[in-house]
Amino acid sequence: MSDRVSVAKTYKLYIGGAFPRSESGRVYAVTDSRGGFLANAAQASRKDARDAVAAARKAFPGWSGATAYNRGQVLYRVAELLEGRREQFVREVAASEGVKHAESVVNAAIDRWVWYAGWTDKVATVLGASNPVAGPYFSFSVPEPTGVVAALAPQSSSLLGLVSVVAPVIATGNTCVVVSSQNRPLPAITLSEVLATSDVPGGVVNVLTGRTGELAPWLASHADVNALDLTGAPESIRAELERAAAGTVKRVSRAGRGGEPDWTREPGVDRLRAVLETKTVWHPMGV
Amino acid sequence: MSGEPMSWEYAPAPESRDIANLKPAYRMFVDGKFVDGTGEPLKTINPATEEVLAEVATASKADIDTAVRAARRAYDKVWGRMPGAERAKYVFRIARLIQERTRELAVLESLDNGKPIKESRDVDVPTAAAHFFYHAGWADKLGHAGYGPNPRPLGVAGQVIPWNFPLLMAAWKIAPALACGNTVVLKPAETTPLTALVLAEICQQADLPAGVVNILPGAGDVGAELVNHAGVDKVAFTGSTEVGKLIQRSLAGTGKKLTLELGGKAANIVFDDAPLDQAVEGIVNGIFFNQGHVCCAGSRLLVQESVADELLAKLRYRVSTLRLGDPLDKNTDVGAINSKAQLDKIRELTESGDSEGAQKWTSPCPMPDKGFFFAPTVFSDVQQSMRIAREEIFGPVLSVLTFRTPEEAVAKANNTPYGLSAGIWTEKGSRILWTAQRMRAGVVWANTFNRFDPTAPFGGYQESGFGREGGRAGLEAYLDV
Numbered sequence: 115m116s117d118r119v120s121v122a123k124t125y126k127l128y129i130g131g132a133f134p135r136s137e138s139g140r141v142y143a144v145t146d147s148r149g150g151f152l153a154n155a156a157q158a159s160r161k162d163a164r165d166a167v168a169a170a171r172k173a174f175p176g177w178s179g180a181t182a183y184n185r186g187q188v189l190y191r192v193a194e195l196l197e198g199r200r201e202q203f204v205r206e207v208a209a210s211e212g213v214k215h216a217e218s219v220v221n222a223a224i225d226r227w228v229w230y231a232g233w234t235d236k237v238a239t240v241l242g243a244s245n246p247v248a249g250p251y252f253s254f255s256v257p258e259p260t261g262v263v264a265a266l267a268p269q270s271s272s273l274l275g276l277v278s279v280v281a282p283v284i285a286t287g288n289t290c291v292v293v294s295s296q297n298r299p300l301p302a303i304t305l306s307e308v309l310a311t312s313d314v315p316g317g318v319v320n321v322l323t324g325r326t327g328e329l330a331p332w333l334a335s336h337a338d339v340n341a342l343d344l345t346g347a348p349e350s351i352r353a354e355l356e357r358a359a360a361g362t363v364k365r366v367s368r369a370g371r372g373g374e375p376d377w378t379r380e381p382g383v384d385r386l387r388a389v390l391e392t393k394t395v396w397h398p399m400g401v
Numbered sequence: 402m403s404g405e406p407m408s409w410e411y412a413p414a415p416e417s418r419d420i421a422n423l424k425p426a427y428r429m430f431v432d433g434k435f436v437d438g439t440g441e442p443l444k445t446i447n448p449a450t451e452e453v454l455a456e457v458a459t460a461s462k463a464d465i466d467t468a469v470r471a472a473r474r475a476y477d478k479v480w481g482r483m484p485g486a487e488r489a490k491y492v493f494r495i496a497r498l499i500q501e502r503t504r505e506l507a508v509l510e511s512l513d514n515g516k517p518i519k520e521s522r523d524v525d526v527p528t529a530a531a532h533f534f535y536h537a538g539w540a541d542k543l544g545h546a547g548y549g550p551n552p553r554p555l556g557v558a559g560q561v562i563p564w565n566f567p568l569l570m571a572a573w574k575i576a577p578a579l580a581c582g583n584t585v586v587l588k589p590a591e592t593t594p595l596t597a598l599v600l601a602e603i604c605q606q607a608d609l610p611a612g613v614v615n616i617l618p619g620a621g622d623v624g625a626e627l628v629n630h631a632g633v634d635k636v637a638f639t640g641s642t643e644v645g646k647l648i649q650r651s652l653a654g655t656g657k658k659l660t661l662e663l664g665g666k667a668a669n670i671v672f673d674d675a676p677l678d679q680a681v682e683g684i685v686n687g688i689f690f691n692q693g694h695v696c697c698a699g700s701r702l703l704v705q706e707s708v709a710d711e712l713l714a715k716l717r718y719r720v721s722t723l724r725l726g727d728p729l730d731k732n733t734d735v736g737a738i739n740s741k742a743q744l745d746k747i748r749e750l751t752e753s754g755d756s757e758g759a760q761k762w763t764s765p766c767p768m769p770d771k772g773f774f775f776a777p778t779v780f781s782d783v784q785q786s787m788r789i790a791r792e793e794i795f796g797p798v799l800s801v802l803t804f805r806t807p808e809e810a811v812a813k814a815n816n817t818p819y820g821l822s823a824g825i826w827t828e829k830g831s832r833i834l835w836t837a838q839r840m841r842a843g844v845v846w847a848n849t850f851n852r853f854d855p856t857a858p859f860g861g862y863q864e865s866g867f868g869r870e871g872g873r874a875g876l877e878a879y880l881d882v
Contacts, residue, residue, distance in 0.1 A: 240547065243873055247854035248531065255858050255872060261841075337818075340863065353654025360649035362818070363642065363661065363864045371656065383547075384882070392858045392874045395837050397847045 125155045125299070127162060127323065128306035130169030131316015137161050142324070144300060147212025155299045158324040160332045163291065166320035167336050170262045170289040173317030178259045178287040182235035188313045189231035189285055195308045196224045203273060203301060210272045210298040222378055223274045229381070230281040237286060237386050250399045257390040259287035260365055261340030264333035266326055268346045268370060272298035274377045276305065279345055282385035284318055288341075291320045291333060295346065299323035327351055334358035341389055345370035365389070411724065414731040416518050421509040427457045427594065429464065429618055430601035432471035433611025438464050440619055445594060448515035449728050449737040449772040457594050460617035462626055465586070468615040469632040472557040472584040475612030480584050481554060485541030492537035492579050494607035495600075499530040499572075502603065506596055510568055511728040513595045515737030515773070516691050518729050528853055529572035532871075535855035536576035539876060543581065546873050552880040554582030555658055556634035561624040561648075562597075563640045564590035564739050565694040565795075571597045573870050574637050575614060576855075581879035583635065586615045588627055592740050594618035625651070633657060637878065639696070641793075642819070642864050660868025660878040662696065662860055664793040665821030668814035669699030669850065670836065672807070673708045675826035679848065681715045684799070687824055687850040689723060689735055689777055693797040694743070696865070697822035699850055701783075701790060702801045703810050709803045713781060717762055720777045725766045735766075735797060738773040747775050747796035754780045754789040759800070785816060793819070807832065811839045820862030824850045843869070 125144075126133040140157035156162075177185070196203065200220055208216035238256055245253040263283045268275035272295045283290045294302030306321045322329055327348055334342050335358040342359045344352055344367060352371065359366050367388045369375070426442075428435040438458035445454050460468070480488065499506065503526045510521040544550050558578045562570035567589055578585050589597035601616045617623060621644070628636045628648055635658045638648050642663040652659055669687050671680050687699025704712050728736035738744040755761055759780040768774055775796055783790050783800040790800050804810040814823055823840040825833050825847045833847040843861045846852060853859065858872035868878045 241874070243858075245854065245857040245872055247852070247857050249852070249854070251849065251852060253852075253854065253857045255874065260862070356653030357650045360646050360653065363646060363649065363663065363866060365867050368656065382549075387877070391843060391862050392860065392869050392872075393837075393840075393843055393845060393862075394857050394859065394872075395845045395847065396849055396852050396857070397833065398849050 123153065125153050125303045125323070127156045127158055128303065128310065128319070128321040129162065129166045130172070130320065131310060133306070136324070144297070146209045152209060153300060155303070155323045158322040158329055162322060163329050163332045164336070166291040166322055167262060167264070167333070167338050169317035169320050170291050171338050173289045173315055174261060176315060177284070177289055177318045180287070182238070185285065185287065186231045186234035189227055189234065189281065191312045192308060192314065193224050193227035193231065195312050196227060199308065200224070203304065206301050206304055207273050210300055211270070219274045223277045226274065226277050227281055230285040233386060234285050237383070237390070240383065241387065241390065245394065251396050252399055253394060253396045255392050255394045257286070258393050260389050260391050261288060262338060263288045263290050263341045263343060263389050264336070264339045265290060265292045265343040266330055266346040267292050267294050267302065268374050269295045269297070269326070270374050271377050273301040273305065275374065276302050278377050278381060279343060280319055282381070283389050284314070286386055286389055288389050289318050291322065291339070293322045293324070293326050293329050293333070293346070296324070296326045330355055331358055334364070335361055337362045339364060341365040341367070343367040343369065343388070411732045415727060415729045416508050416731065418508060418512060418729060420504055421512055422505055423454060423509065423512065425455055427455055427598045429458045429460055430598060430614070430616040431464065431468045432615065433605065435601070438618070440464065440623065443591060443618065443620070445513055445592060447512050448739050449769070451772055454512060455595065457618050459619040460623050465617060465623065465626050465630060468586045468617055469557060469630050471612035472586050472615055473632055475610055476556055476584040479610045480613045481556070481582055485543060485582070488579065488582065489537045489540035491607055491609050492533055492540060492576065495603055495609070496530050496533035496537060498603040498606055499526065499533065502599070503527065503530070506568060506599060508729065509599060510596050511736070513593050514564065514567055515728050515739050517733040517736040518731055519733070520691060525566055525569045529569045532572040532576045532855045536580035540580040543876065543880070546876050548877065548880050548882040552882050555879060555881050556583060557632055558583045558585050558635040558637060558879065559627045559630065559633035560585060560587040560637045561628060561640065562587065562589055564593040565691060567593035568596035568600060570639055571600055577870070577875055578879050579613065581876060583879050584613045586617060586627060586633070588617050588619060588624050591620040628652065635879065638662070645866060658878070661866035662868070662870065663864065663866040665696045665698070665819045665861065665865050666701055666791065666793055666817045667697055667699050667822040667824065667842065668701045668703050669824035670703045670810045670814060670826065671705060671708070671712060672827035672832060673705040674828045676828060677708065677712055677715055680712070680826040681719050683824065683826060683848070683850045684716060685719055685723070688799045689720070689797050690851050692735055692738055692775070694739060694795055695851065697844060697851065699824045700794060700798070700800060702799055703813055704801060704803050706803045706805050713801065717779060720779060721764050721766065723764060723766065723777055725774060725776060726769055735777060738775050738796060741773055743795065744773045744775060747794055747798060750789060750792060750794045751778060751798055754783070754787065754800070757787045757789070759783045759787060759789060785813060791817065807836065811836065815839070815841045818864040821865035822846065
């Protein structure tokens, strides 16, 4: 069997549950850590970014309206499918990142989906409240998804970092446009295949590959994006992206400022809280 | 029910302005002392009479620097390291002192702002005291707030507040900041600096360590200078969305933590099964409370078509009974517009409602012959594209739109870049919860409106800002988490 010619995969974008090429027709060569050719990835354009935002917006009512129990099962399903393709991800992460510990990274990425799957139906208990107001009213506060989140995935950690950025966004009922690591985009697209065949509805996660510095400003200024996660943003454009985000008062997460965090540590609720609004509801009490 | 209101004669019942202890001149408060500012002094006026109330010192760039340094020293040497239980006692003292001086603060607020005394007396001042009392209790319990075992403060907070609830907004800003261990430099609004400076006096009476709270009056340029000062670690702003965007832009890349509480264009939805008389009271409270100078005002009334005519008739009758006039009179329902500039803005937007084809109805209430007043106004036949349906008027002007189905109500309510508040009127519990869940807004009042409490988080979605004030959620804004 060793003389068999393998079937190489064309890596494309993941938008609205489909795998289109970039409308621009552009691709860029992706290499392994030693400079060997791996594949041509789609180099997404401004229009691809806008299509991705439109898909994410369209998916938002359904996904945010799903029950927390349902979302938890869908996220758990992602972990199940990832587990089944563990070997493939180990190979791909090893090639992308040139690391020996790819196996532990993939394990951690699978476990992270499980961790966030368990959060979907607990976050409202932990972050919500019944408010003891000084009057005859029942007042309660619930966390709600902020909407469409544009995330710039970390540049180094191509799978675990990506999952750590995307999972909390969708666990809380938001929908997501994520720009993968620029130079290590392949695990992101393979993850899209997992998402597409799991029960995550099309448009809930949209994956763009290409130049972070080219795509990020369009997402930062897009009026239908509610929040911007700067985790993988190059230092040189972080301030510019924050300025663009101010145009529609976006929530900006400045994670990743001064370098990538250690993704193997247990995350905590920070990333959940960053994409949640608090809604307070009042009603009088009386007979 | 409709037609001319019955004529009621009220005897004037004014509060005495002597209670305000008004002084001819007020100085700014820096490092525990009242000092002369080196900015151009401003004259604050009584918007109900247009007469000058007092001359107020304003801050120059150098004064801002001095205040921020004082706040930093106080943070490093005293406040940031003080045990929470000790900080708490200072904040409790402030709450008590506000309660003790309630009447004075209420009269002063009504003089400077133009709001009716019944509102400053029953809402602004007591709620300000409640905010200090509530947050004081958090100071030694922050480890239980869900932000980790020992959440740290941020440092020096630069805070800029609006003119619509001068003392209350100062309380919303200062109380959580102090409870969490931060020190504060606060800029009150240009047209309403007086109660914040009495609050400074209260800080002195509470023996609050010097530099923990600094109050710098001035105009927008002082605010801009303050939020951009390199010594400020956290910025909190309440005001217009336009200025909020400017601040967010100018803070980009600095790493300063920012919370914004901005404008709104709230929908107040009345379903056909709502108790209409009760709804009318809520609608009136929603838009005419504080002359409509409320970011969360219910300025877009969405009425189910089948009850629209009946509701409008009841509403017009009720609005025609609102008493407009002397803010110090205890019978006054609608006071003065805070400034000439705001009055001009309200007039301009109202004219756009006329020219865009909405039907204007104005209360026939008698108008004072001086001061800045605007009669309660209701526009019907309003379309979503009109400026009066899209832009924040921040005045006693209501825009009425209709809907047929609950889905249409939700779509229209959410058809705005804002997202601060919403109202729902119906007798059906399941419909309340269904609608509340679909409102893209930070506060939803069902069968009530304009309720505020320090235990209940307040803040917006979308372009109404980010961050919350009040409740456990509100602490995040002042902690390094």
